[in-house]
Amino acid sequence: MTTAPAQRSPLRSWQFRRVIAAEFISSVGTQMTTLALPWFVLMTSGSPARMGLVFVIQILPVPLLAMPAGLLVARWGARRVTIAGDIANTVLLAAVPTLYFAGMLPFWALLVIVALVGCVASAYLSAQRMLLTEAIGSDEGTVTAGNALFETATSTARLVGPAIAGFLIAQFGALTVLWVDAASFAVSAALLTGLPRREAAPEPLSANRMAEGVRYLFRDPLLRTMSLAALGYGTLMPVVLLALPVMARSRYDANPHVAGLLLAAWGGGTALGTVVVARLARRISPTRFAAYGGVGAAVVLWLLPWDQPATTAALTVAASCMFLPGVTAPAVALLTLRPPEHLRPHVLPVFGAAVFVASPIAYAVAGVLFEHLAVSTVLVAVAVGASLCALVLVNLARRPAD
Structure with a gap:
């Protein structure tokens, strides 16, 4: 008489671990930029008002575009949207120090880049949650546990990200932190590229x-x-x-x-x-x-x-x-x-x-x-x-x- 092997928890799957690792790495980079970008604006412009405007411009597209972005996630799929968001963020964040050192970053151009980052976030945030569900299935308890671990990664990033950013800013300057954040999104995209595709009929927008x-x-x-x-x-x-x-x-x-x-x-x-x-x-x-x-x-x-x-x-x-x-x-x-x-x-x-x-x-x-x-x-x-x-x-x- 044999005993059936215990079913392996989806939370232990390599797909789930890649999703969580990608979230943690990109979140650490994002939390570093949350400190570095305002510091860069304040130090280069000397204007707290400009620093506050950067925050507003970055946040504003998220609520305005969140529902239309859901159409994009439904059409392309969570995996594709998340990877595309990682690649877009890599390019946008790397553009800030690149343009600045080339003497081609007026304040209006920085606002355009920041607004585009906010536009990417409008689809990226919901796509990440949908990707998490695709990796672990549709059991309510498992998805609740998965979302909790997802938030663990995000919360831990909020702890370590600003501390790392403070050290890097003191040693190398704020623009170095933006390079690191760009690299974190590139690593996230690489981790998610190996996930199996979820076949589904494309949904019309x-x-x-x-x-x-x-x-x-x-x-x-x-x-x-x-x-x-x-x-x-x-x-x-x-x-x-x-x-x-x-x-x-x-x-x-x-x-x-x-x-x-x-x-x-x-x-x-x-x-x-x-x-x-x-x-x-x-x-x-x-x-x-x-x-x-x-x-x-x-x-x-x-x-x-x-x-x-x-x-x-x-x-x-x-x-x-x-x-x-x-x-x-x-x-x-x-x-x-x-x-x-x-x-x-x-x-x-x-x-x-x-x-x-x-x-x-x-x-x-x-x-x-x-x-x-x-x-x-x-x-x-x-x-x-x-x-x-x-x-x-x-x-x-x-x-x-x-």
Whole structure:
């Protein structure tokens, strides 16, 4: 009598590992550029306004083009769009130092390059998530775990990328960092080139299909509720992130080490949370997991407004961020898998566009609030909002599965 061999987890497949490795490498490069490009603009122009304009120009195409970009992903396929995005980013980022050293980089040309990078990102972000699903299959638990590990790579990149960039800028200058980022996208493209192609009939580019995806998201009660709750947390947490340096200034004698500790706690908590989600995702349904994560984050956020030692504050920040992947990873998994296959490339970009619109607005509003209100007052309001989102998720988890 023989025993059938245990089925190998898709998360251990070489395809999945290549996707995660490509994401991590390109994300590290991107996080390095997030520091290096503004620093380059500020040092060469001396204008904070120009530096801020670069941020706006890069972000703006993402929400504007996210839904049309879904049509491109549906037509070309996630693998092809991701590789094309890697190649385009390699060329665009390498063009900045090349043109600058050739004396051919006026500010308007830099803005054009940055805008093109944002246009590439509009399709690249959703294509990466679809590629992840293609690599590991369509089981909800596995996709939730895969998305959590995907976010682990991104969160870890947020930790190490700026630190590497700071060292390279000090030693070699900001333009060297842009060369490194260009190389990271080239490596990502090389890693993804070997993935097997997913054969599918090409889908004609159709605005009707895009509109159908939008209607599906708003008509499906589960996706609509999950998306709104996840968007709620995505709007509230930027306020917390902006509060951290304000807390360091007002509560801890403007100590820059405390500010660094709080920011490190943010990244470390998020990375730890994604690992936990990856290990437990196949044991818990996505809606229940989101409810657990939402409640945990809301409870911990109630501790943040009160005065406390810096170490305790850092632990509180880390704990609140640790629970958030429990909301975001299940939400992305459901947005990826629940729609019919022909609508999947058109549903996820709607959520992505909403997040990209909400985050800058949240930063802008938070900046005004911290000018006129105490940081503790704003953080109490954040805790109230998080509690309302948690109640929505708990109510969703209590509904019978359909």
